[in-house]
Structure formats: structure tokens, C-alpha cells
Amino acid sequence: MTTASSGLFSTLFDHGDAGVGDQAWLQAMLDVEAGLARALERAGLAPPGAGAAVTEAARAELFDVALLGSRAAAAGNPVPALVKELTGRVPEFAASAIHRGATSQDIMDSAAVLIARRVLNKVRTHMTASADAAAALAASHRDTIMAGRTLLQQAVPVTFGLIAAGWLTALDDASTELERVCSQRLAVQLGGAAGTLSVFGQSGLEVVALLADELSLPVPVLPWHTDRLRIVQLAAAMAGVCAVTGKIARDVTLLGQTEVAEVSEGPGTGRRRDDSDACHTARGGSSAMPHKRNPVAAVLVLGCARRAPMLVATLTAAAEHELQRAAGSWHAEWEPFADLLRITSSAAAWTADLLAGLEVNASRMQANLAAAHELPMAEQVAAVLTPTLGRLPALDLIARASREAAASGQDLSAILISSPDFAAALAAAGIGAAELTAAVDPARSLGAADAFISAALRAHRSSCESHRTEEDHDRKSERRKEDA
Amino acid sequence: MTTASSGLFSTLFDHGDAGVGDQAWLQAMLDVEAGLARALERAGLAPPGAGAAVTEAARAELFDVALLGSRAAAAGNPVPALVKELTGRVPEFAASAIHRGATSQDIMDSAAVLIARRVLNKVRTHMTASADAAAALAASHRDTIMAGRTLLQQAVPVTFGLIAAGWLTALDDASTELERVCSQRLAVQLGGAAGTLSVFGQSGLEVVALLADELSLPVPVLPWHTDRLRIVQLAAAMAGVCAVTGKIARDVTLLGQTEVAEVSEGPGTGRRRDDSDACHTARGGSSAMPHKRNPVAAVLVLGCARRAPMLVATLTAAAEHELQRAAGSWHAEWEPFADLLRITSSAAAWTADLLAGLEVNASRMQANLAAAHELPMAEQVAAVLTPTLGRLPALDLIARASREAAASGQDLSAILISSPDFAAALAAAGIGAAELTAAVDPARSLGAADAFISAALRAHRSSCESHRTEEDHDRKSERRKEDA
């Protein structure tokens, strides 16, 4: 779990710079121990100054990760060794405030919550950027007509704006869920050896509340050391982010295929960490095959997002914690939880890059649709004929004309006009050339596409506003806290 | 997917009688087609009476499942064959109202939503019953002291009431989430061939709203045919139910072991479907091994619940739908979604049975704890000594005394009193026999256990009330609708 931001694969699978490696764990555990010392002091259970003394010593850079790691096997987790080291670094009067009443799981669970809060805040920022970029695409491509594709076959026309609106709604919904889970379910954990906080006698609940206050986390109804629903729900919210970004990335890889070429990734805003030298090769270029425009950002979104479902499964399967502390399932959570935070963050960050730089080729969209010889409008033509011919005869006539169009490479309307047979039927139905031309015009066949785009943009604006309100609120609480 | 309620394994894995088999799918698809016909009529897009005519014909028992199934392969789904059959069963004037503007996925997705709503209502009933039973156990066993067990080793004392309170909180939280997802995310799906509702021109949104009204479902911002976040979220909420019930069942199997014997399943209220003859053997009995009390309900909860994580993974991985209709991922959803509904329902139903009949053996709990020779109270004794001896010397003394107690089979307090060495240290610390006796009394070592039970019961009552309010509201809406 020493995923560093400077590793061989970090720009790929940790593009969001999640910060879930050893240093992050170590600091988070120390933050919990320090918070507990301050809480104990406030509760009168530790001497004045103990909280500050422990906080002073609780800095990750002072500790030797390798040494702590080497001692972790004795207990099956690194907390006892950490407590011992930390105790050795505080004045004697403060030592009794360290880890008092707590068990290793309290420290690790609360630390995991602190890490998750920080990473998920980053994820939300990436998701907001992604949604804003999708909204811009939806707005600017309201009228960019293209082929809708079902089962990877051209079906009826849509607009690229509608596709982007679909991405937008999904991004917003995933963000809303993530925000809800973060604000409601990231509670502090403190239960002591078996969840009774026995050491504190009648003061247990007060200490929990004070620790929660110190760490700015909600207080749970009960300690949740063996009720892992929170972990399951956090994981599920991350899986939602990965599902949504994965769908977008899949669409981009498909629309960007050489033979489709309707979108392409821009040269890449994903080079933040690259040194100047690396800029010589834009993202997705290939020196050996210079014609290629590899959809690198989309590929990496998929490379991250496709791991999420099974990480959720791992965490959900691990929720079956035995009695008052799990024998294995708890330990099975640590790395997958950190991995899920990291790849979710990376998928969201790559999606933000991808959408911000996406290049849309409207003329190619038009050309690809035109190459289908108006067949995607067959249903519309049939609809025009139905009132007079009846539904089944109309469908039958259009099916025959479509087959002829497909075989001959002519447009459907040309076939209908040029064949005496079809022309007679059209005449019988009172359909003239103008009506036929209108019927095969994709722009008249877009149904509610525009209205849907408007609805998605409206929903996005109101979602933004509620987020902003919430953030304001958070910021004000923080400020009040600092003032205090 | 023909899971019948009368199959060889139905009482095991479909104990909740979920109803997700072929007949349920067929009727749900017909309900959507009928709802659409009525919606079209209300929108003026179908002749008066068409809605009623289609509704009249849309009864599953009139259709031949095997025939429809045999024709499903041509399209890759059973809807086109169903539409054809249904069309043949309505008067000609109503035929044009059938399936108009819809695509197969609209019908199947909306049908899945209808099925899910029905099944998840059952699940919520089972969860409420389970939570009520857990609340009763928490209340009545507030003072039932037992060993807390961590990593399957006796740790410090807890009460059985606290364990039940932990189950209660988890059940309530999982129910709350399920309810939220059901009320917010079970929206109707109607998008037509590629999500534009092109056939309806400007009336698309109106038709969606009317269909939603007919089916009493929310209207989504956009059609969600390729935005599967709703499915992911529904699946996650079900996984939450399975995680929580699985943990309870695991605890019951462990507490019910021959050597622990602190709880056992009652003779079984799970025999609802058994004929009188089967009642001769109570659940969990064994004719060959009459001493066994197999925890059958708990085992079946686990047998159901352990499949949930991977079903969630399947549905989450399948969320990567391509462009305007997925080529495979949509199809991969159908059976796993139905399976997840069914096993979640069965896990919840078995949990309700299990908790309603659970027998608690308080004297065995006392005996098991006593057999540990007061060692679980070692930390409390150390706490008493710490103020005078200092933390590390106190721990060291107790560790030595504990080892002696474990080796000799005497109680910790007896060792402390009888050994001159320890007795001297106690005297030095000013600890008399009364204080020692108090320190090794489990009843004085329960910390916040009682307060936690109260908190869980309070939260349960308020959760019940909000549920009840919501149900009232639902019922009133239903009534208003019927009146109209």
C-alpha cells in the first residue's frame, strides 16, 4: 500500500494524486491519536497540555515507516508499534493520553475515514469539472446531428448534445450520491476493546463526541467496528463514479475509432506532472505510427474504472465481520479500500481531462449519418405513410425500399421516388416530394432531444447551486471552528 | 429465470417469495405496454378506448411463455414477439397504441423497475420485522452479560443487548438506504429507438410523464437506457441488506456452536409452506444426530447473502453501456438483477424468522465468561493500579498475574490476593479486596453498553416513525389516485 505519487504507474492509475500511500495512512492514524488525546484532555481524562503535546509529536515525517512495518506482524496491524513509538516521543505527563481506551481498529477505521474524506473531496472536484465540461458540450452541440447507435449499429439520428447531456446527468447523479454518502456516513469510530468503551465508564459517549468534534466527523449512533455498512455504501458510491466515467470513456473510444472519427481526445491537458521534455510527445501520439490518435485518457479511465466492481465486491463480501472484531475480513478491507479510492480518483481526474479537451468533428458526424443513405429515417417515413396505408403495409413498403437502398447504395428517398412501384404508393398516400424530403431530414427527426438537453442543463445548474450552498456551509463551519 | 415459488430450492433461496420468474417478467412487461397505451390515449396519440382495450388484453395468463421464449432469439429479447402476440389480441383500432414510439429496452427496463418495486417492498417488510425483533432482544437483554469476542478470542465483557443493538442499527440503516433508493431511483424508462422519443415529435416529454403517472413511478430527467447508475444504486442498496443480514447470521452460527451454545434458533417459524407432515421434523433437527441444533435459518441467510457481492459486481461491471444501446452488457443485467432481488428477499425473510425465534441462553453466557478466570477484566484491574503504579508497571504486573491465572486455572483476583508478591503490590497501591472484587466484576466493566442500547432503540423508534409517515403518505396518494 505504498502507492507513491512518483511511481512507475502513478500518472496512469493515480492521476488524481489521491494520496493513499503509507505516508497518508501513517499521518491519518497519527491524526486520530492526536485527536483522541485532545478529546481526552477536554473531557478531563488527560492532563492539561497532553493534547497539544501529542499533536506536536504526531507528525508522520518523524516516524520510520519501515520499522513500524517490520513490527506490524506481531499484532497483525501497525497500530501497537505506532503507539509505542508515539509514546516514546511525548513528555511523560502526556503518555497516558495516548491511545487510552482505544483499540487498534478504532485508530485504523477512523484514519480510513479521514483518508476517504480527503480523497473523495478531490473526486468531487474532478466530477464537478467533468460535469461542467459535459454541460458545455451539451449546450454547444444542441444541433450537432449524428447517428444514434444501438448494438453498435446505426439506428436513428440523435445529437451530440444529447449524448453529452446523458453524460452530464450521469455525472451529476453520481456526484450527488457521493456527496450524500460523504456527509452522512463518514463517521468517527471509537469503541475500545469490544465496543463498550469500558475504560471510560460513564464518559464514553462524551469522549466519542469530542473526538468527532476534533476530527470534524459525524458521531455514529453506535461504534461501527463490526457494522461495515458504511464501507459498503462508500464503496458503492465510488463504483457509481467509476460506472459513469467508464461509460463516457467507452463512448469516446467508440466515437474516436479510425472509421468513425467523430471525436478525438485533445493533445492533452493530462501533462501536469510531465517535465518539459516529455511534452515533445503529445498524449496519444505514437512515434512509430504517427497517424494514430490513441484515446489515452479514455483508455486509462477504463483501465481504472473496470477494477471498481470487484473492489466493491471485495469490500461487500468482507462486511461479514465476526462478533466484536473480524478475524480476517477487516484486514481484507484495507488495501482494496485504498485502491478503490485511488482508482476512482484517477478515473474521475482522467475524465475531467478527457472532457475538457474533447474535439468534436461535426462534419464527420454528418458524413457518417449520410453514408447510411437515409435508412436511419426509415421509421419516420413509415410514420408518414401509416395514417393512409396502415401500419403493417407502411412498414412492409419501407422495408422493401430500404433493402433496395442498402443494396444499390442509393438514398431511401431516391429509391422511393425513382421506382414506379413505390412512387405509386406514395402518390396513393398523398405524400409529395416535399413531405418525403422532410421525412428523411434528420433534423426533423430528433423528437425530444433538445428538450432533454435543456432538462439536463437545468438539473445541472440546480445541482451546482445545492453543492455551492453546501460548500459555503462547510466553509462557514470551518471558519467558526477556527475562530473558536 | 423461471424461478418458481414451487421449485426444489425455492424455500431456501426464495424464502421471501420474491416473484421474479417468467410470469412476473411477462406481467410486468404487459403492464408497461398497457400503461403506455393508456398514456398515449391520454396524450391524444391513440384513439379513445385503446388504453382500456390493451389493458384488458395485457394479462400474463393469456400468453404462452414457451412460445414467446422460442421467438426471443431472433431479436435477442422477448419484447418483439410479445408485442406481436399482444397486438393480435386487441381490436384493430387499438393496435396502433401498442408499443408506439417505444423500443424493447423501454419495456424491459420499466418492467424491471416494476418488479423491483414490488420485491423491495417485501424486503422492507422483512427488514422491519427483523429490526423490531432485534430491538426486542436489545431491550430485554440490556443486562445479559457475556464475553465480547475479538478475532474469535474472548476479550472484555459486553452484553447481549449491545450485540442485538448493533444488529438493530445496521438493519435500520440498510432499510433507510433501501427506502431512499426505491423512492428516488426507480424511475420509468421511455426513450424510443435511440433516446430521443423521435416518433412523438414535441410530445415526447408529455408521454413520458403520463406513462410515469400510469405506473406510479418518478419521471427521470433523461431516459436512462444507457445510464445504468440507477441499477448500480439499487444493487448496492440490496448488497447493504445482504451485508447486514449476513453479519447477523454469522454471529448466530458462532454463538450457536456446540462449545459456545449461547444462542440457538428456535424450532422454526420458517415452516409456513410446509405441509403438516413435514412439521414432524423441526427446522435444524437431524434424525441421525438428534443432539444437533443446526442453525438452518442462519446458514440459509449466509447461503443467500454471500452471493450478493458478486451480483453487485456483475451489475456494476455491466454499467458500461455503449452509445445508445449496449451490445451485451444490457443483456448481462437481466438474470443477475432478478437473482439479486430474489436472494436479498430470501436473506431478509430468513433473518426475520431467525431473529423472531432466537433463543438466548443467559446462564451459558455467564458460564463461558466465568471460564475465562476473570482474565477479560485484566484491563480494568490494570486501570485501577495505574494511578499509583504507573501505566507500564501496572500492565506488567497484570500480565504476569494473568499468565499465572491462565496456567493455574485460578481466577485472576485469587492469584492477586494469594501470591505474596502481588498482594504486596496491591497493598502498596492501596487496593483492597473490595476494590479488587469490583474491578473483576464484569457488570462494572460495561462502559457505555447501556447508553449505546438506548441510543440504538431511540434511533429505531424515530426510523419507524419516519417510515410510517412515508407509508401513510403513499397510502393517501394511492387513495387520492383511486378516487380520481
Next chain:
Amino acid sequence: MTTASSGLFSTLFDHGDAGVGDQAWLQAMLDVEAGLARALERAGLAPPGAGAAVTEAARAELFDVALLGSRAAAAGNPVPALVKELTGRVPEFAASAIHRGATSQDIMDSAAVLIARRVLNKVRTHMTASADAAAALAASHRDTIMAGRTLLQQAVPVTFGLIAAGWLTALDDASTELERVCSQRLAVQLGGAAGTLSVFGQSGLEVVALLADELSLPVPVLPWHTDRLRIVQLAAAMAGVCAVTGKIARDVTLLGQTEVAEVSEGPGTGRRRDDSDACHTARGGSSAMPHKRNPVAAVLVLGCARRAPMLVATLTAAAEHELQRAAGSWHAEWEPFADLLRITSSAAAWTADLLAGLEVNASRMQANLAAAHELPMAEQVAAVLTPTLGRLPALDLIARASREAAASGQDLSAILISSPDFAAALAAAGIGAAELTAAVDPARSLGAADAFISAALRAHRSSCESHRTEEDHDRKSERRKEDA
């Protein structure tokens, strides 16, 4: 688990007619009980004639599945109820031979093995048909040049024969593994209440061997009731089949896209079960969108195959069986194991259909490659220039020329010849028009493609021969057995 071959979704997800429903389970359990009775008789542990009497009664059609199902909850599995019913159907002298020394798990595990053997034999037949079809495609399309595509972008040329050869090798390898696992790991299970066969005293091993002989199954070293490695390995072999068929199906959906159109599914041999009427619509056609050629078989392969990974995960996670019989993990296996057999069979059957009917459009392949303006041959041109210019300058020159070609829509060779700049460099390198033409000829750029095809076909032939030998061997053993 009542998956019937006549259900609403059976032609989709049970196209291989696997036979894993209630009737199959019931008959397999009865086969095991009957085999045990015959084995006991042969061992002198049951009266003469008992084996025949039980075998006579052990016919699934005589039993009431719903009744057995309703009684299954008492024990948590249907075996005790089945034993009681079966006992009631044999003459009294034979009753003592029924289920003697066995436990429910013996019956269900051995029954699962019998079902698996039968289904997996079907799967192997489908896989052989698929491999033969792939081999035919590889042989007949040795020289069908097309664009190779990496990250969904055109890269360098390949042949369709090579693609088919890749499918072939994967199919053969998956079949070989399946065969190995079937022949080595589908052993009988008989252990009695806790794996000691205590009832049989010293005769235990003899009874196991006789039962194995009766069921034509291998004898395991030990009873495997809580060693589930066999199930994990069977599941993994099935996952291999699904992985391989899924990759083929994915390729077909991509090559069959409207804009690529290099392959398409034939009109469908998948209509075996359709009645004549359904034949009006060929598979993959769409009445509303007559131009579509939906890749239905490929989509259904994916719809099946994508569930396999998580079913394997379920069965692998369930392998953690406690002590002498698992409390939940065993029960969690039954439905997923049957589901995995069924969808593997369906994926393999659809693949056989798909490959047998696949239509290959060689001229479209040529046209798609040509549309890339010789850019996929850029590497070859660079290779020609490298010896004289040096690697980096050569790459640089080609990169510039490629960008110009891409921008202008001219072929790479035309750019190189027409631009004075490039022409000078070519002249300097001693590269004439003929060499340039050769370098941009895809047919000269296929490297080892042909040799690889030959290798794959050779491996296929030898794989076929070893299968045939093995089947001969099986058939001879069967015959010997029948003679005996």
C-alpha cells in the same frame, strides 16, 4: 434453479440447452442414491436386489418437486425429504440400502458432478464446432488483408485469417483445459457425516470405489466435502471458455459496426427452436429499422460470458468451508454453479452459431484500410529509410509526411513523391518509386501472419486428434463396461 428449457429467456441464456434445472438436479440426486444402493449391494452391505429395486424407483418423473421443495427448509437442503420419499417407494427389504452411510452433501456434491459432466460434454461439442469454424475461416482468409486495430485505432495491416487463427488457438486452449479438468477433477464424493465413512467400518474405501465405478467417476484421494478446489478449478475452466468466446464476440460486434462493416452475422442458424412462423424475421433483423443487421449471437455471447467472472468469484470465495461441513458457503455454491454451467454452455453454443454463419466482407476490409492513406505502412517506409538516414531522422521524416498525408487526404507515398523536400530525402536514401510502392503495399507488410496461421491450424489438427483418441478411449471403456 428451475431454469427450464422452455422459459421466456431460455433461448438467450440457455441456448446450449444445458439442463441444469430442478428436474436435472432431482434425477442426478436419484442417480447417486441408486448408484450407492448398487455399490452397497456389491459390497455385501445391502441385500441382493436392493440396488435394482432402488434404481427402479429412482426416476425423477415419479417425484413431486414442489412437495420436496416445500420440505427442504427443515434441513436446509432437499436430500432428507427426497430420501424419505424414495424410501417409501421401494420394497422394505431395499429400504436399508438407501442413503446408508451417506450425508446430504455426499448426494448433492456427487449429483453436481454428474450434472457438470453432462453439461461440459455439451460445451466441448460446441467448442469443437466453434474451433472447426474458426479454422475454416483462418484457412480461407489467409490472404484477406485488413487493418489491424490497436486501442480501436487502425495500426498496421493484418489478415482476417490471422484474426481467425487467434480465435482458433484460444478456443482450442480453452477446450483442452476444460477436458483436462473434466477428466481429472470430476470425482465422486462420499464421506458420510463428517468425512470418515464411520458407518462402514473398514469397508469405507471399498464403498467409495464401487460408487465411483457405478457412476463412472474417478475416486478422490480423500472425500472433498470441505476441499472445494475441484469446484474452483471447474469454475475456472468454464471462465476460460467464457473469456475466449467473449473476446470473439467483442471482435465481431466491433468489426460488424455500421461504419466498419467487415463482418456480419449470417441470417442465423440459431433458430433451431423457433417455430416456422418466427422464421419470418431472421435473427438480427429489425422491422422498424430494416437496415440494421444486429449482431444478436455476438450480443448474447457477451450477455452470457460477462457473468462468468463473478460466478467464478462467488464459487472461489465460497471455497472457505468450515471444518467438516460449511455453514453457508456450501449452500451459496449450488445456484451459481448451475448458472455458470448454463451460461457457459449458452455462450459456447452461440459462438458455434456465430462462427458457422459469419459473413466476411473482404472488399470492405480492403476499402477501410485504403481509406487510411497508407499511414498504417508508415513504419515500413521508415524501416526502408532507416539504414541510410538513421532511425530517428527516418522516423521524423515519416512523421512529418504522415501528418501532411492525414491533413491533405492524400496517400503517404504520393506526399513523399510529390513534395520536393521529401523526394530529396528519398533520393538521398537511394529509395526509388518501386521501393516506395513496395513499402506501402500492405501485402508485403504481413510479417509472420501466414506462418502463424499455419501454426494455429497445425496445433488445431493435433488437438483434434488427441481429443478423438480420448473419446475413442472413453467409448471403449464404456463398451467394456457394458460388456461386463
Next chain:
Amino acid sequence: MTTASSGLFSTLFDHGDAGVGDQAWLQAMLDVEAGLARALERAGLAPPGAGAAVTEAARAELFDVALLGSRAAAAGNPVPALVKELTGRVPEFAASAIHRGATSQDIMDSAAVLIARRVLNKVRTHMTASADAAAALAASHRDTIMAGRTLLQQAVPVTFGLIAAGWLTALDDASTELERVCSQRLAVQLGGAAGTLSVFGQSGLEVVALLADELSLPVPVLPWHTDRLRIVQLAAAMAGVCAVTGKIARDVTLLGQTEVAEVSEGPGTGRRRDDSDACHTARGGSSAMPHKRNPVAAVLVLGCARRAPMLVATLTAAAEHELQRAAGSWHAEWEPFADLLRITSSAAAWTADLLAGLEVNASRMQANLAAAHELPMAEQVAAVLTPTLGRLPALDLIARASREAAASGQDLSAILISSPDFAAALAAAGIGAAELTAAVDPARSLGAADAFISAALRAHRSSCESHRTEEDHDRKSERRKEDA
């Protein structure tokens, strides 16, 4: 993927010191590049000395991981940046030999194979040690009688030797499979841009063979860049190891529970990396709760092994590689593959520690069984009565006596003798006290337990021999190679 052996969690989840971090990847990729240069030189495609020059430069310690990582995003993988750096470190004449004809995936896939081979050799060593320890336990506890437990309830007697024999057989079978997959499926990958090795013209197959020889790897029939069956099979073999070790660990946690106390982990051979200071606390001890003997090794086996099923699922789901290079699925493999190697190695290493140090408490086993008041022998007593009383009356009588024994806390035989009712039935059946005593003697009720132990030990010895032969063969090949 920078999992270091000195991280905070390495002793827990990388106890086997797998070596799958950044340095390992970097060196493995360099080994492949160097091997390719040597192969090209042997094929006459690179100048003499090029191979040695590249090999000389291909040392991981010379490269800056952070720099390479920062440049990886441009291509979506670290190979192009590595190639550029490596090229800058060799004399100009050798530069053309670097990466010639290869694509990034060739390097990464072959590197993954090299890493896997090394790690899996370690795993096999841990598995051999585990199996040897299990064999020793099986042999030395042939006659150690204990309660068999089904559904966590005491059932009939077994021996601890039989339990150990079950572990042994499973360990051996998992090892055999791992060995088979390693020797057959860890082939080199070299295909070039799209699998045709186009750059090499007719020499492609020769280069592949030479590279395979340089890396001592098998040659595949075809390049396997998009045929991921090998990865699926490797993953499955690892899942087998995890399934088997997980079951053993689960058994140990259950048998080691405070109330069962039949086994316990020794003080720990798992302290290899601990410094002297850490040895003060033996593994599994707890300073706060000195009576606890936490099963740390078993818990960590479970903490590792329970992640395997979903890692297999991830890799299997990722096997659906598109056309000639996957857009995302390939990238999704890298970290999970490395994680699976690492946790499998850790699970196997902890299992070896666990079994080597396992302490077995035979007298506690006897006492636990005795506490069941002979009820586990009820079936045996019934068997003695059956011949005279008939099966159902005998079962009925024993069931009644058992209930009385359970209620009264007396032994079953005492009840049978002391109650006039039962005594009369015994007398009628001609069963005297001696026969009754024999029937309730667990030692006479062990059936084939001893024979099974012998069979497992025999199979282990023959498995060891075949391994040794294979290793000898490997060693000889290595030596021949070094000599050459």
C-alpha cells in the same frame, strides 16, 4: 504498484516478499528489452555486441522511476519512455537493437511473465513447506480423536490427523495445478504492432524462438497479446492456492477459539524481519489483554486470501481484449495481476508459518468431545440396535434417549442403562453393557479415517517426488545453459 518490501503493511500482505513493486517491473521490462537485443543479434538482425551492450545498460538501478512514471501518461504505459532512456544509455551501434520490432505490450506482457515465474516459484516453496508441515501433523495425530463439526455443530468423531490430511491433499492439489500452469502457460509474448511481427519479414518466428530461449520461457503457438486465457489460468491457479490456504486458516481460527481451544498458533516463526526489540511481544499476544492468543497468522492468511476471488474476476472480466490491442482491459490487468501474485505469496508464506508452529491440544479435543455426552456416537448406537429393532424404531429410541441425555447432562450410555424403559429395549435387542460401551467409544467410530490419512500421505510422497524430478530437470537445464 510501488509495493515495497519495507512498507507499513508489507509484513502483513507481502509476507512472502513477492517482489512485484516498481523496481521489479522496471527490471523485468529491462530484462525483456535486453533479451530481445541478444535475440536480434543471434538472428543477425542487430550488430555483434549489441546484445551485450544493451544487457549491460539494462539495470534498473540506473533508471529514475519517478521520471519514467511522469512520462508514462503520454503513451498510457511506461515502455516508450523506458525505451528512450535505455537507448540513451547504449553506444550508438547498439541503439538499433533496442525494442526493434516490438510494441509496448510485448515488453510489459513478457515482463509480467518473468515476474510471475519468480513469484510463483516462491509460492511453490511456501506451499511445499506448508504441505510438509500438514503431512507431519497428519502422521503424528493419526489417533488424536476430536469432534467432527458440521454447520459448526459437533457431529461425529474424527481425528485431527484426518483434518490435517485434508489440508495436505488440498495443498498438494493446488501446488500441482500451480506447477502445471507455470510450466505450460508462462510463455513469452512478442508480436509487434499488431501481432504479425511485420518488421521482421520472414524471420519473425525465429526471433520469437530466440527471445524465448534468452528468457528461458516457452514459445507460444501465436502471440497472445489479445488472447488472455494464460492470464485467466494463472489467476485461477493462484485463486486455488488462496482457496486452500483460506480454508486452513478458517479452520485454525475456529479450532483456536477461546471456548474450543484445540489448537493455537505458536509464538511465531513469522518474525523474520522483526528487529530484536519487537520480539518482546510474541505474535498474537496483546499487552492489554494478556490472556489472548490471537491467531494472527491465520487472520492474515484470510486477510490476503479473501481478496483473491475478486482479483481473479477482475482479470477474467478483463480478458475481453478488443481486436489487436485492448483499449482499457489490458491496462486494468497490471495492478490486479501484481496484487494477486503478492497476496497469494503472502497467504502461502503465512500458511507455512502457521502450520510449522501449530500447537495441538489433544486433551482439550478429548474434553470437548466428552462434553457432548456421547451424543456424537448416537448414530453408532442406533446402528447396533438396527439389526434387531429395525431402522426406524432404533432411530426413534436413540432420539428419545439423546434428548434425555441432552436435558439431563448425563452420558447417552448412562441414560440407556439406567432407564428401565431403554434398558428393556437393549436387553430385547441382546445388547449388553460391553457392546454399548464399545458403541459409544469414539475410537471405534472412526471408519476410514486412518486409511484416508495413509492415502493422503502416500499421495503427498509421490507428489513430492514428481516435483523433485522436475526441479532437478530445471536445475540441469539451467546448468547446461550456464555452461554453454
